[in-house]
Amino acid sequence: MALKTVNIRIDEELKKQAEILFSDFGMNMTTAFTIFAKAVVRERKIPFEITASEPFYNESNMTHLKKSINQLKRGKGTMHNIVEVEDEQSMEED
Template sequence: MSKSAVVKARVEPELKKQAEAVFRKIGLNTTQAITLFYTQVELCNGLPFDVRIPNEETLKAFEESDRGEGLVKCEDLEDMFKKLEL
């Protein structure tokens, strides 16, 4: 199939730069990444990820963790499982 359709979008320059750096790390160029996204939209019949607005409890947890509050620090995986009582 011939690729002839053009997609134009305006994005923040820093976002573009950072996203393209990620694409390069995984071996994609921007066109391939956009094609992959469009393919997933088609296959999922919607966005290929959840889009949610955080509720008040989640926003509060984000703010607390940003301030370093309420974090549980673990030495290693075994320590984490112990603290999680698993």
């Protein structure tokens, strides 16, 4: 089995905390992420529930968004193009 390197960016403090916990489990970061990736592939889903605590995803806003989408589907409303803007940090990294 050929091995590949995967680089990810993670908050420094979160990385330290995760490494300590994984060490308590008797594994390193690579082993932990490999277990995660295998579970995702095997189950064909994220193996735990992901919930949104952001206000954007609250029930009231989601109802409003669904209503707006239905209006657009019926030809009532205006569509706008989305313009992507790079933040300063990602521009500095290039």
